[in-house]
Amino acid sequence: MSSVPAKKLSIKVIGIGSAGANAIAHMAQSDLREMTFLAMHTSGRVLANCATQDKLLLGLKLMRGLGTGGDPDLGKAAAEEDILKLKKSCEGQDLVFIVAGLGGGTATGVAPVLARIAKEAGALVLAIVTLPFEFEGVRRQRQAQLGLQRLRAAADGVICLPHQKLTKLIDENTSLIETFNIANDLLGEGVRGIWQMLTRHGLINVDFTDLCSVLRGRHAESSFATAQAQGESRARDVVEKLLASPLLEGGMLTEADAVLVSLVGGPDLTMADVNRVMEQINRQAENAQVIMGAAVADEFQGRLSVTLVASRRSPAVSETPRQEGPGTLDDASAPGGSARDFDNHFLDIDATHRPASRFLPPPPALTPERTKQLLAGQPTSGARNRKSSRWHQSQLPLEIVSKGRFEKSEPTVHHGENLDVPTYIRRGIALN
Amino acid sequence: MSKASSTVVGLDIGTSKICAVAGQVNEVGGLNIIGVGQAKSRGVRKGEIVDATLTAEDVRNAIVEAEQMADVEIRSVYLGVSGGHIRGFNNRGFHPVVSSDREIMEDDVQDVVKNAKAINLPSENRVVHVVRQHFLVDGQDGILNPVGMFGARVEVDIHVIHGNFNRLQNPIRVVKSLQVEVDDIVFTGLASSLALLSNQQKELGALVIDMGSGTTEYVVYSDGIVKHTGVLAVGGDHVSNDLAYGLKVPLARAEQLKLEFGAAIVDPSIKGQTIPLTNDVGPPEKSVNLEHLRRIMHLRLEEIFQLIARELEPAGLLNYMRCGTFLCGGGARIPEINSLAEKVFGLPASLGKTNSISGLKSALDQPEFAAGIGLAKFGSFEHKKRAEEHGSFAQGLKSTFSHFFRRGAKA
Numbered sequence: 001m002s003s004v005p006a007k008k009l010s011i012k013v014i015g016i017g018s019a020g021a022n023a024i025a026h027m028a029q030s031d032l033r034e035m036t037f038l039a040m041h042t043s044g045r046v047l048a049n050c051a052t053q054d055k056l057l058l059g060l061k062l063m064r065g066l067g068t069g070g071d072p073d074l075g076k077a078a079a080e081e082d083i084l085k086l087k088k089s090c091e092g093q094d095l096v097f098i099v100a101g102l103g104g105g106t107a108t109g110v111a112p113v114l115a116r117i118a119k120e121a122g123a124l125v126l127a128i129v130t131l132p133f134e135f136e137g138v139r140r141q142r143q144a145q146l147g148l149q150r151l152r153a154a155a156d157g158v159i160c161l162p163h164q165k166l167t168k169l170i171d172e173n174t175s176l177i178e179t180f181n182i183a184n185d186l187l188g189e190g191v192r193g194i195w196q197m198l199t200r201h202g203l204i205n206v207d208f209t210d211l212c213s214v215l216r217g218r219h220a221e222s223s224f225a226t227a228q229a230q231g232e233s234r235a236r237d238v239v240e241k242l243l244a245s246p247l248l249e250g251g252m253l254t255e256a257d258a259v260l261v262s263l264v265g266g267p268d269l270t271m272a273d274v275n276r277v278m279e280q281i282n283r284q285a286e287n288a289q290v291i292m293g294a295a296v297a298d299e300f301q302g303r304l305s306v307t308l309v310a311s312r313r314s315p316a317v318s319e320t321p322r323q324e325g326p327g328t329l330d331d332a333s334a335p336g337g338s339a340r341d342f343d344n345h346f347l348d349i350d351a352t353h354r355p356a357s358r359f360l361p362p363p364p365a366l367t368p369e370r371t372k373q374l375l376a377g378q379p380t381s382g383a384r385n386r387k388s389s390r391w392h393q394s395q396l397p398l399e400i401v402s403k404g405r406f407e408k409s410e411p412t413v414h415h416g417e418n419l420d421v422p423t424y425i426r427r428g429i430a431l432n
Numbered sequence: 433m434s435k436a437s438s439t440v441v442g443l444d445i446g447t448s449k450i451c452a453v454a455g456q457v458n459e460v461g462g463l464n465i466i467g468v469g470q471a472k473s474r475g476v477r478k479g480e481i482v483d484a485t486l487t488a489e490d491v492r493n494a495i496v497e498a499e500q501m502a503d504v505e506i507r508s509v510y511l512g513v514s515g516g517h518i519r520g521f522n523n524r525g526f527h528p529v530v531s532s533d534r535e536i537m538e539d540d541v542q543d544v545v546k547n548a549k550a551i552n553l554p555s556e557n558r559v560v561h562v563v564r565q566h567f568l569v570d571g572q573d574g575i576l577n578p579v580g581m582f583g584a585r586v587e588v589d590i591h592v593i594h595g596n597f598n599r600l601q602n603p604i605r606v607v608k609s610l611q612v613e614v615d616d617i618v619f620t621g622l623a624s625s626l627a628l629l630s631n632q633q634k635e636l637g638a639l640v641i642d643m644g645s646g647t648t649e650y651v652v653y654s655d656g657i658v659k660h661t662g663v664l665a666v667g668g669d670h671v672s673n674d675l676a677y678g679l680k681v682p683l684a685r686a687e688q689l690k691l692e693f694g695a696a697i698v699d700p701s702i703k704g705q706t707i708p709l710t711n712d713v714g715p716p717e718k719s720v721n722l723e724h725l726r727r728i729m730h731l732r733l734e735e736i737f738q739l740i741a742r743e744l745e746p747a748g749l750l751n752y753m754r755c756g757t758f759l760c761g762g763g764a765r766i767p768e769i770n771s772l773a774e775k776v777f778g779l780p781a782s783l784g785k786t787n788s789i790s791g792l793k794s795a796l797d798q799p800e801f802a803a804g805i806g807l808a809k810f811g812s813f814e815h816k817k818r819a820e821e822h823g824s825f826a827q828g829l830k831s832t833f834s835h836f837f838r839r840g841a842k843a
Binding site: 405406408409410412414419420422423424425427429431 | 477478480482516664665666669670672673674677678683721724727728731732734735739
C-alpha cells in the first residue's frame, strides 16, 4: 500500500451464505480494510450474528428471513426476487469477489445469479468458493458441483477450494473451529493475494488489466496459490511450497493457459531470486501465457511471497453430448448437462430432447473417481461457453396483426403508434 | 401570347388515381379548365412512388387523356408532391434597419426574408415552399408590407414546407422520363387549399383537409396566410385495410364494402344489420355485420381527425378558423364525414367546392379533383408572375409613357 494506483480500484467482497459471511467477517477483521464488505444471506438470524457492517437479507418475501433449508432453487428464487438490490450492490465496482461455501441453499443458488448481475454491471467477477467436506453428505456434494458449474458459466473466474483438501493441510488433532478458521484464512488469503497483486506498486507491475486479460471472457477455472518463505534459500523454498499447495493439485498448473505470478520481496530481492522462481513456474506451465509482476516492500525484508493465479480455458460446450437426458448417470458430463437444461431449456430451440419438466431433478450421482476429478477442477466437459450464459429473449411466434396492403411500405409511426395497425385494435375495442 | 404558352397543367400523382388537369390562363389571369385526364394509380403507396415503371405508364395515360380532352400538347406540368416525409413549420427572421432615417427599404425586406429562410434542415431535406406570412416592425404584428414604414427592426414570419430530397425527386424523375418538364413542385395540400378557398375564406380562417387514399394533407389559413401545414400518411387505404382485417374479407371486397355501405358515423339504427356477401356462383356464402363495418371505419376516421386536431391545438389554431373545415379528396365522399369532422374539430364542416375556377364546371365539381385543379391554379399564378417579369422591360417602358401621358392629360 506504499503507493496507491492513480485510479483507485473499487473492490467489493460479497460473502454469501453462512460460510461466506463468516469468511468475510474474518477478512474484515484482518488488514483487508481497503475493500468494502457485504454479507448476503437468506436467514436473518445468521446475518444478525455476522460481524460485517453491510448486510443484505435476500428473499424476505419468499422465505420471511428463515433461510432456504438447503434448497438451491429457493436460493436462486430469492436472488431473482431481489435482483434490483443485487444490481445496486454491484454498481460502480471494478472487481467483485464472491466468497461462498457451496453446497448449501443460499450460496449455491445465489452465487451464480449474483455473478451474472455483477458482470452485467461491468465488474470483473472472481468467485472464491469452497466445496463441502465429504462427511457433509452426497447431496450437498452434488449441489455444490452443480452450483460450481453454474458459477463457472457466470463468473469471470472461479477459484475453488475443496474443503476436503484442507485435511491434507491440518493434522488430526485440529479442532473443528480451527479447521474452519483455516478455511476462512485460505479464502482471505485468496482475496488478499489478488488485492495485493493489484494495488501494490511493483517494479514490474501487475495491474487490473493484466488480471482481466488472464481471466476475463475465459470462463476459466482458476486456481490460486500463495506461498511465503524466508531465509537464504527462500527462492527455492517458495516454489516448492507453491507447487506443493493442494490448491494446485491435479495438473492445474501444467494445463493452465494463463498464469499470473506476483512476487513480493524485500529490498534485498535479487534478480537471481526472481529468475529462479520464474524458471520453475515457466517449466511447470509450459503452454501458458505467463504474466509476472514483482514488487518490493520494506516489511518483506528477508522474505519472499509469491502469489499465483493459474487459469485454464474451459473445454468447449460442444463436448457435452446434446441428446443426453438430465438423468443420465454414466457420464461425467451429467452435471454439466443438467445445468444446461436448467438454464437453457427455454432457449435451446433446436435441442432434440424436450425437457421433462420445469422441475429440476436432483444432481445425478457421481462416481468417486469423477468426483475427485471434478474436485481437482478439471472436468472434461460441462462448463458452458460464454454465449449460452447470456440470456436471450427469443421472439415468441405470436400472430401479429398483418399490415396487409402496407406490408412493404414504410410504417407510419406517429407519436410512437404504428398507424398502419387498425385503430380498433390499437384501442382495444372489441367487435362483439 | 400564344395558346401553348398560356396552357398550365397540374399533375397530381395520388395513391389511388393520377389526375392531370389542363387549364388555360385568360387575359385577366383567370384560369379556365379545358381538360381533365385521369388514370388508376398502381405504383403508389401512401403518396409515394414504389413502382416507377407502373407509375410512369399511369401518368402517361392521364396526360394523354387530358391532352385529348383539351386538344393541346402538354409539355410541362406543375407536379403535386405528398408523403409522410413532408413537414411544415414556422420560422421567424430578424433584420435591423440600417438606414439613417430608419425607413424600411425594399432591400431590408429582402434581407429579412433571406434571414428567415436560413433554416437548419437535415442535410437530406429540401425546402418545397417558403410562404411569407406577416411582417413585424419593432414588434408590431400583422404588417403586410413594411416598405416605407419606419422602424429599427423588421421581422418576418415564414412558413416552410420541406421534405426528403430523394423522395421528392422520385415523382419528378418519373414525369421527366415521359419527356414532360416539371415547372415546379407543389405540396398537394397547399394546392387543394388554393382550389377550394376564396380570399375571403382565407382571411376568416379555414382548415382544409384533403383525404386521399394514401395520405391526408391539411392546411390551415388564418388572416389570409398559411398558418400550418402537415401530412399524415394515413388515408382511405387504411380504412379498407382495417375493414379487410376486421371483417376478414379480401382487400378488394373490403374496398367495395367501404364504398357501398361505409359511413363515418355509427348510426344506432343499424344495430344487428348484416350485409350478405354476394358471390358470382351460387348463393351468398357469408355475411358481415354492418355495425362492425361502420365502427371500424368510424374509429379510423375519427382518429385521423383527432391526430390533426392534436397537431393544431398547441398553436391554438382551432379558435381562429371561423369558416370551419373544408374537406376534399376521395375521403370527402364518405357519407356523414362532415358531421364527424364537426364533432372532432367543433367547427362547421363542409365539402369543399372548387368555386374559383371557370370551365368544365360539372365535371370538376368533385372533391377528388381539388388537388389537380389547385395545381393548375398555382401554375396560373406562376404564369402570371412570369409573364409580368418577362414583359417587365417593355411593359415598364410602356407604363412609364402612359404614366406621363396621363399625367400630361391631367395637367
